[in-house]
Amino acid sequence: MLNHYHWRGTLEAVCIPIAAIFFSLVLFGIFCALAGADPLGVYASIYKAAFGSWFSFQNTLIRASPLMLTSLCTALPAQLGLMIIGNEGAFVIGGIGAVAVGLAISSAPPTVVQLAMAISGIVCGGLWIGAVGALRYYRAVNETISSLLLNYVAIALLNHLVSGPMRDPSSLNKPSTYPIPALDMLGSIPGTRVHYGLIYGLIACAITYFLMRRTTFGFAARTIGGNIRAARIAGLPVGKLTVAICFLAGSCAGLAGMVEVAAVQGRANESLNANYGYAGILVAFVARHNPLAASLVAVLLGGILASGGILQRLHSLPDATILVFQGLVFLVVLYSESLYGRFRVFQDQSTVRRPPSVPYVPRPTSL
Amino acid sequence: MATEALGWWGVPLGIAAGTLRGSAPFLFVSLGECLTEKSGKINLGLEGTLLMGAMSAYAISYVTQSPWLGVLVAGLAGIVLGSIHAFLSLQPKVNDIAVGIAMIIFGSGVAFFFGKPFIQPVAPQLPALEFGAWSSQPQVQSALEICPLFLIGVAIAPLMQWFFQSTRWGLLIRAVGDSPDAARAMGISIFKIRLLCIITGSFLAGVGGSYLSLFYPGTWTERISGGQGLMAVALVIFARWQPMQCLYASLLFGGAQAIGPALQSVGVTSYYYLFNASPYILTLAIMIVTCSPKRTLRGAPGTLGSSH
Numbered sequence: 001m002l003n004h005y006h007w008r009g010t011l012e013a014v015c016i017p018i019a020a021i022f023f024s025l026v027l028f029g030i031f032c033a034l035a036g037a038d039p040l041g042v043y044a045s046i047y048k049a050a051f052g053s054w055f056s057f058q059n060t061l062i063r064a065s066p067l068m069l070t071s072l073c074t075a076l077p078a079q080l081g082l083m084i085i086g087n088e089g090a091f092v093i094g095g096i097g098a099v100a101v102g103l104a105i106s107s108a109p110p111t112v113v114q115l116a117m118a119i120s121g122i123v124c125g126g127l128w129i130g131a132v133g134a135l136r137y138y139r140a141v142n143e144t145i146s147s148l149l150l151n152y153v154a155i156a157l158l159n160h161l162v163s164g165p166m167r168d169p170s171s172l173n174k175p176s177t178y179p180i181p182a183l184d185m186l187g188s189i190p191g192t193r194v195h196y197g198l199i200y201g202l203i204a205c206a207i208t209y210f211l212m213r214r215t216t217f218g219f220a221a222r223t224i225g226g227n228i229r230a231a232r233i234a235g236l237p238v239g240k241l242t243v244a245i246c247f248l249a250g251s252c253a254g255l256a257g258m259v260e261v262a263a264v265q266g267r268a269n270e271s272l273n274a275n276y277g278y279a280g281i282l283v284a285f286v287a288r289h290n291p292l293a294a295s296l297v298a299v300l301l302g303g304i305l306a307s308g309g310i311l312q313r314l315h316s317l318p319d320a321t322i323l324v325f326q327g328l329v330f331l332v333v334l335y336s337e338s339l340y341g342r343f344r345v346f347q348d349q350s351t352v353r354r355p356p357s358v359p360y361v362p363r364p365t366s367l
Numbered sequence: 368m369a370t371e372a373l374g375w376w377g378v379p380l381g382i383a384a385g386t387l388r389g390s391a392p393f394l395f396v397s398l399g400e401c402l403t404e405k406s407g408k409i410n411l412g413l414e415g416t417l418l419m420g421a422m423s424a425y426a427i428s429y430v431t432q433s434p435w436l437g438v439l440v441a442g443l444a445g446i447v448l449g450s451i452h453a454f455l456s457l458q459p460k461v462n463d464i465a466v467g468i469a470m471i472i473f474g475s476g477v478a479f480f481f482g483k484p485f486i487q488p489v490a491p492q493l494p495a496l497e498f499g500a501w502s503s504q505p506q507v508q509s510a511l512e513i514c515p516l517f518l519i520g521v522a523i524a525p526l527m528q529w530f531f532q533s534t535r536w537g538l539l540i541r542a543v544g545d546s547p548d549a550a551r552a553m554g555i556s557i558f559k560i561r562l563l564c565i566i567t568g569s570f571l572a573g574v575g576g577s578y579l580s581l582f583y584p585g586t587w588t589e590r591i592s593g594g595q596g597l598m599a600v601a602l603v604i605f606a607r608w609q610p611m612q613c614l615y616a617s618l619l620f621g622g623a624q625a626i627g628p629a630l631q632s633v634g635v636t637s638y639y640y641l642f643n644a645s646p647y648i649l650t651l652a653i654m655i656v657t658c659s660p661k662r663t664l665r666g667a668p669g670t671l672g673s674s675h
Contacts, residue, residue, distance in 0.1 A: 083462075085464065140658045141658045149651045150651070152594065152647040155644075156640045156643055156644030285462065317480075320483070321476075323476025323479060324473065324477055325476075327473025334461055334465055335458060337458075
């Protein structure tokens, strides 16, 4: 009996998102048809470009790995009941930190440089969002707003550093830092074109899932999220936990910035600000703040992002089509959040205690 | 350029001109956000609305050669996006901030989708009122060319202040934002009030977008907004949910935006980006100083940010 306790709930958590994605595909098909393209052809192209072959699936995975990491920046504080949207800022700061360290010690052995860059990205991103958590706890500054503001500060800092103090004079039309030596770049997983950032992302999702669902630390955090007054009365160190979890959250996004710099771009410039942060927020919400689900949703979104080019080439739709598709998917999936608990089929019969039914006593109808 | 002749006097003049030119989008967006937040919901998606407004105004102005029709259509586009946001964010268990971010993606996607053919052509612009004819300095003349749309925005601010303070509808909106239970007890439909507030707020943001493409900077590109829609949320906090203070805050933010370019014109280029970030740093500093764990922020609608 206990083993079967939650299966209807799990079924609900699988069926509703899938139905939502199908519905958004239908809406997108209508949109494409109105724009004069063949919806079925567009579906086929998106599928082919995202998951159709091993070659294209690798493209999807490359785009998915930063999303896995940035989504944790929203998903972890959500366990505390905090709503942080500073992913973009932590991502950018992590990237800057990684480049600064990578350039400073470029004479060291490559493994040391890579490790130092990763640690620098983790620490910089962690401090960035950790500060948001500290402001929230000690000064009651709304974490959503402060993290949003810090995004702009981070982007301004990036632009300032790459156009001034850290600028490579040879980068003329697009100010950049000096490039990280090719030797120190993160390599690809053997046999693929996918860089090691994917492994970082998968490990981070697995660790945070374990941390949040299977340890006392995670239990304490979820207690705070559930009822902060009860947590205080129980003697939990609310302040420390808040700052620690925000630090962890930021460090994930910072690591994503490091991966972007050390595996893809090779240098820091304005391309670092490529909306991986904002997309990560949506991944976290669609995954309902579950780190394992976030890794799957990240692959899905990575697939959508990877199919941008093909729509332009094959169906002569503008490249913004993929933005419309992304927006539609997320709007419908977010709407589906309100459908949980509305369908009888998914209710656990054992949890619903019906009042004892009154025996049906046939009575002669009086005419 | 022109400011060179004035030397360092060009800096304050440049900032003043930038304030008069650049604060209108901030003003419309923040008034729209203020109205939305007074009813207890946040609309982070105004960035998408702003882009949609800018695109549709430019397109309509180009096709019909009538910029004012463009402004109207931009407002209508705002209403459409606002209705979507309102419908979704008013469902139970749906987070309004997440919907806002999805609306930014959707709104900018639709705007770029339909706006692609209008990047090249030149659309007729909104007229400017020449308030600087008395001056012989061409810089002063160009600084005082003010768009009537900006003056409309300036007029809306005190009107909205009066609306919140002295009308029955204003009271109802404040009641819904502060204490939905009390409002429900009064027999008010919370859903309807919030729906209307979000849609009207979005209308204002759409009109703000038309200012971007039809007056300043006066073209349609995909990078036209630069985060002004997202800023609205911070601006409204800065203004303590008071429409009149939204006006002052918009002027301040518009002015702060002009510091970097004004200094650049006299040769100070090194801290350009940091000056551009000054409004954000200022807002954050003010929040750190004025917030306290012991009390909530003064003026904040009671249910803001909760899932009530």
